[in-house]
Amino acid sequence: MLHTTTERRIFLSSPHMSGREMKFINEAFESNWVAPLGPNVDAFEMEMANYIGINGAVAVSSGTAAIHLALSLLNVQKGDIVFCSSLTFVASANPILYLGAEPVFIDSERDTWNMSPNALNEALEEAAATNKLPKAVIIVNLYGQSAKMDELVSLCRKFHVPIIEDAAESLGAKFKEKPSGTFGEYGVFSFNGNKIITTSGGGMLVSNNTEALRKARFLATQARDEAPHYQHSQLGYNYRLSNILAGIGRSQLEVLEERVHARRRIFHTYLQELSAITAISFMPELNQTFSTRWLSVMTINQNSTNVSPMELITALEKENIEARPVWKPLQLQPLFQNYKYYQHSEKESVSEELFLTGVCLPSGSNMTSQDQMRVIECIKKQFRRI
Numbered sequence: 001m002l003h004t005t006t007e008r009r010i011f012l013s014s015p016h017m018s019g020r021e022m023k024f025i026n027e028a029f030e031s032n033w034v035a036p037l038g039p040n041v042d043a044f045e046m047e048m049a050n051y052i053g054i055n056g057a058v059a060v061s062s063g064t065a066a067i068h069l070a071l072s073l074l075n076v077q078k079g080d081i082v083f084c085s086s087l088t089f090v091a092s093a094n095p096i097l098y099l100g101a102e103p104v105f106i107d108s109e110r111d112t113w114n115m116s117p118n119a120l121n122e123a124l125e126e127a128a129a130t131n132k133l134p135k136a137v138i139i140v141n142l143y144g145q146s147a148k149m150d151e152l153v154s155l156c157r158k159f160h161v162p163i164i165e166d167a168a169e170s171l172g173a174k175f176k177e178k179p180s181g182t183f184g185e186y187g188v189f190s191f192n193g194n195k196i197i198t199t200s201g202g203g204m205l206v207s208n209n210t211e212a213l214r215k216a217r218f219l220a221t222q223a224r225d226e227a228p229h230y231q232h233s234q235l236g237y238n239y240r241l242s243n244i245l246a247g248i249g250r251s252q253l254e255v256l257e258e259r260v261h262a263r264r265r266i267f268h269t270y271l272q273e274l275s276a277i278t279a280i281s282f283m284p285e286l287n288q289t290f291s292t293r294w295l296s297v298m299t300i301n302q303n304s305t306n307v308s309p310m311e312l313i314t315a316l317e318k319e320n321i322e323a324r325p326v327w328k329p330l331q332l333q334p335l336f337q338n339y340k341y342y343q344h345s346e347k348e349s350v351s352e353e354l355f356l357t358g359v360c361l362p363s364g365s366n367m368t369s370q371d372q373m374r375v376i377e378c379i380k381k382q383f384r385r386i
Helices: 021-030 039-052 063-073 094-098 117-129 149-158 210-220 243-254 256-274 309-318 350-357 369-384
Strands: 056-060 081-085 102-106 136-140 163-166 186-190 203-207 280-282 296-300 358-361
Touching: 021 039, 021 243, 039 056, 039 203, 039 243, 056 063, 056 210, 063 094, 063 136, 063 163, 063 186, 063 203, 063 210, 081 117, 094 102, 102 117, 117 149, 136 149, 149 163, 203 210, 243 256, 256 280, 256 296, 256 369, 296 350, 309 358, 309 369, 350 358
Parallel strands: 081 102, 081 136, 136 163, 163 186
Antiparallel strands: 056 203, 186 203, 280 296, 296 358
8 A cells, every 4th residue: 555655654563672681682692502402491481470460470572372282182073062252363273273172252342342251151952962071161352451361261161162262462451450361271472573662573372270271381392302312202392482572571571561551651641632533432441451552443433434544544544554453353363263152232332332333442552652542543534534
């Protein structure tokens, strides 16, 4: 798409370095620990576990790898069923297919935009009636906001189904003072370049089950048996994080609270500046929760304006500003078109509605006030045209 401005580009969520990364990177080089293991990996795991108050963590190459390991630890196999949030990035569900299992998608609800307890209850009741309960439920915490964990955890306990909490977008968020990623049997974080903190590429699997995490480390290092030679009795993966990248993560973790504060400040500026436009609403923050506002996301009421989400995204792009639609629900993806989907209610598919009306705005913690006002003025200009 052509830009009609010479202004520098404003990204949706670009990496934001702390300035202290080189200390840890230099230590790795000076000690020659440049392999996918080492002191930075060990320390990063310990520091992450301490930060979220959980027993242990395993640093891996991506959040996707962490989901794959979590499903493997729960013995998900070919023919098994796994429930998964529908409004999320494809990486939440791809590992289900890696293992030959069958995904079933669960709609969102309006208060958090995350998994609907109504839809999950219907899916679990039907699965129990047909003796086909899922091996796991993957609950995604979208855009830095925790799902309704009280209700979802209660439902999963009722049916004895373990939870994998996909907190890839919600490191630093809380639900009733409990950190995101600590509600399920396993939690998953991502440190991709666009996340609230980054290791360039990387992820983390967390759990209170330290024995399971020991097995995760084994699987993530090619499942090498204890022997003087290379011996393998199980299928393993090359999923461990580099000691250099873990050093970046350690430095980033030190400034996580600052990054969360910056993103929340950016959200509140959007809210204040755009609240007069009645067609715009923002992603809510559930009572007794704390959202990181990883991305500031708004919806446009098409009954109140002729400005469509894609028209706004196109207008922003012309000004060299990156904005994107809300995630396309997985049940609408060609890859998953033949899998079952439970919507929030008989008349409401909330995830599909959010996809059609939502816009993700630039939200990087390194975005200046001047950058944000450029975005805001472009949005106001589009709505003044009507």
